[in-house]
Amino acid sequence: MKRYVFRRLLVAIPSLLIASLIVFSLPRLLPGDVVQLMLEEKAYGKDLDDLRAKLGLNRPMYIQYVEWLGQVARGDLGESLWTRRPVLEELARRLPISLELGVLALAFAIVIAVPIGVVAAIRQDTLADYAMRSMAILGLSVPGFWIATLCVLLPAIWWGWSPPIQFTAFSVSPWAHFAQFLLPAFILGIASAAAIMRLTRGTLLEVLRQDYVRTAWAKGLRERVVVLKHSLKNALIPVVTVLGIQVAQILGGTVIFESIFGLPGMGRFLFDAINQRDYPVIQGVNLLIVSVVVLMNLIVDAFYAFLDPRIRY
Amino acid sequence: MDQPASSLTRRDLLKLGGAALAVGATGAVTAPPAALAQTPKRGGTFRLRSHVAPVHFDPHQTIAFSTMIPLSFAYSRLVKVKGGSAVVPGTQPVESDLAESWERQGDTVYVFKLKKGVRWHNKPPVNGRELTAEDVKYTYERFLTIKGNPNKTVLGMVDKVEAPDKYTVKFTLSEPNAWFIDRLASTTTWIVARECVEQFGDLKKPESVVGTGPWMFQRYEPNVRMSFTRHPSYFVPGLPHADGVEITLSPDPAAGFAAFLSGEYDFGPEYGMVVRRSDLDVAQSRIKDLGTRDYIVLFGGYTAMKIDQEPFKDVRVRRAFGMSDNWKETLETNAWSMGKGAPNPLIPATLKDWSIPIGQLPPEGRQLYEFDPKGAKKLLADAGYPNGLKVPVETTPGYGPDWMDAVQVALRNWKLAGIEGDLKLKEYGAFVSSAIFGKFDKMMLTLRGVTTDPDSYFVPYMPGEPLNSSGVNDPKLTEMIKLQRRTFDEKKRRDIVWDIQRYVSQTVYYGYGPSVSAVGAWMPYVKNFGPNIGHDYGGRLMGAWLDK
């Protein structure tokens, strides 16, 4: 077990390095000179060069890369080219918000998806199965930003009420802070629910065909006991692995909901940085997300190895 | 060399959904309401929305409106633009701010007498001391010499600034410029404190925002909100009436409008405190007695062409493009204008003191604003393109879907004249750092209209300017532009400015799209407020009050 984890860690390092290279070069492939963007329309030759030198952008690429790696190793993600605030500081502020949104969304997704998946599995090919699956897939099919827009706009037009748009920090009011995530997390959760439902249904179907489940039926145990006590736990193992990946995916992909609901999260941060060619920010956020994902994969794999002694790398 | 007095970058226009098309010349401006006889009420907080978070707070390191708007509450300058409900939008009447009086001595020297007893905000490191001429001198020296100030050219004509005594400031210009005072009233020329720069290194941090304005910067929650509180020793007694200002940062327009409908903002949620005209019905049905005033916005479409190459070498081709544009349709299909707005000559129509009415243009100029595809076709045939022509057109979708709709309308109308536009789209960042500076193939479409002083609109016509995208080099025109800068008599200057616009309408070096008429909106309990162009929210709100 320990050897397995160690070997997986070893494998993770080249992944991270390759990722860091991608992370570093991707933003620089973006056309458009960040310095010209910053001095938009008013720039003159000398000012451009001055600013470029000030930001350290005039040195060869590989030197910038190595320097950046060194900084990262020391825990310094650099400063935003635009605001000059440390990237790490901004991330520390925004990451919890995106995480809250993501985790809450996932919670909603699980609460919706697992029961539906269970019902769909044990009542396979019946009306209940069809109805529930249709609903879940419908939740996935309707574009999230549209639902969100309708949820925000219609109550305002009909009743003069809108969901909280101004962000409330936890320290100000824990209840209000929590409440503002409810609507966006729910809408986000609906979309993830379908994938989780599918997986739950699929794995549960598989598990229910196993011999030991047949034995349980033969013993005359009630359906609820057979399903919930004996089968579900095993069925949920692959689902858990998906969850890990889902969280990571959510981290960078919430920009639309953050915009609509006024949540200062990482998605918006990254989106703006890409548009503004703010290299250190793009690199910092990407590196963070990638590291989280690699870490998640590692944890999930270790978890798997712990549970299933047959798995060895 | 010359720069706009205040600037909204194209980046920011992106967020506005590229609304700007069309400015109507018809008296779209309603008469200002009768002078208020009510007594101002003290108290309350103005609540506004901004859709872009400020990058930082140093006015000498950015042109972004997202920075200038919050600064307009906390800073003052020598002169400002009048605010209040009596001001006609589009006019920029200058009145004194920190300067008690001023006079011009000769052509190039200006002497300002400062008000006495002006106190800085009582915040470290300035701690409420008195403002002196040294502060003014320091500010403008930093403005003109600091590296990377995109606003530098606003005061590019200033040669030196002196402070002969505690309350006197003397500016010496390197050449006469009749727009100098207007430039000083822009939203980039705030007076800043030396102590802040020395303590914080620059003025980017929110703690360094210490000014002499009506409100003090109280709290900054990044990407969430900015709060201001009343400056007890503001140098205009009795002002401001409101105790505080709160700006919420909310990027999504639908969410912003929803919040407006539920009464979370006191003013229209979009830039310029406006509400989209397509939303006006809903807003008025939800909010009884909503205060509104239409005004023509500054920004509009803008076409640059390579006039030193085929086919745009021939002025007839350039004219044909103008004649195959249907500005009315552009206005009618736009959600902000819903048909209301005005066409723009060289000086945006909203600057009504300086913009020439279309009817006063020479015949070829007037023709540009009449939709005449047949006439355009004939002109093209005369110029050697009897079968029409095909032209690559560069622009960016980054200005928003409203902009792309307008581009579609333009392309379709050109087709009627036999012009086939080959649309080449570039991503916003790539576009702004290249095409605007002249790196495009034959023709490019973009938005303009950030600055409130007319002189800045002549910049693209001056040879050697980076923004001279069409590559204009017309000595007669250059002379006229230089001449009006030297002409101090306003009436004579206007005549020259009108002549320039007439001339330019015949040479068609650039094309100008219309500007929308936007609907400024405010809650019924807000009094003495009048919307206007420009970023000076603070100036417009300092005399307003909340009656609730």
Next chain:
Amino acid sequence: MQSNPVEVAPWGDRISSKSGSPSHTAAVLQHLWQFVRHKPLGALGGFIVLVLLTLALFAPWIAPYKYDETIPGGRMKAPGAQFWMGTDNLGRDVFSRVVYGASVSVTVGFGAVLLANVLAALIGVTSGYFGGAYDICVQRVVDAWQSFPFLVVILSMMAVLGPGLLNLVLALGVLGAAAGSRVVRGATISVMQNTYVEAARALGAGHLRIMLCYLLPNVAATIIILATIGLGAAILAESALSFLGFGVPPPYPSWGAMLSGSGRSFMYRAPWMAIWPGAAISLAVFGFNMLGDALRDVLDPRLRGGGGRPVS
């Protein structure tokens, strides 16, 4: 070449790949009917997909107007006899635009999915087959690539490539390839356990032959399922990108652009501008997903029947 190993369908018939038998069409129809009966949701999905494809392929004949044709005096008309779905702010018929939008969505979807799956097959099959150092290296890169959240990669690629239909297809395709390749690799590895692969190798079959003739066909089922779900995802992705300003640019009418562009601006005045494209997106994605799910049930023997009490 041996006949493809067959999968057993739930109703017990063998799906034969041989053609030419006299009742061939009848057999196919019968299988279709069985599919509809046993998997009604999948059949519904299939029907929706069929309608979509018809609209996409025959758009110029189905749509009463061209997608950029302005009807004089016809701005923002509510749905009625002449304009079934109303007109938009530019005076264009929404129904025609939705129909043409099907072509755009299908192009984007199929293009992206084709590219993604070709790449996924390439990477997955070779990786699973050759194994060893090659496999490890490739998997590291795929790992690293897949760790990036979807939005970051897409935005960066679109910013690099610039706006455009083709560029969007490219970006979505490359992105989909990473995730798909893992699944394909897994399927390849499991297929390789089969003895007939060993046998083929013992008989001297070359690498390419083995990959093309033995591995690929058996992995095909996995790929098909990935593809159908991927189509839905591609359409949704395009609409999300349109919201952010990176979708399919004009003049092509894309549902995403219609929904998040002027449709959104006029949502109160002319809701039909947004409702119809929104419904189209939802229906299309729904259809693809349902079809994909049903196909998975049919093609993957482990998931058939017996979820409840055991069948005697």
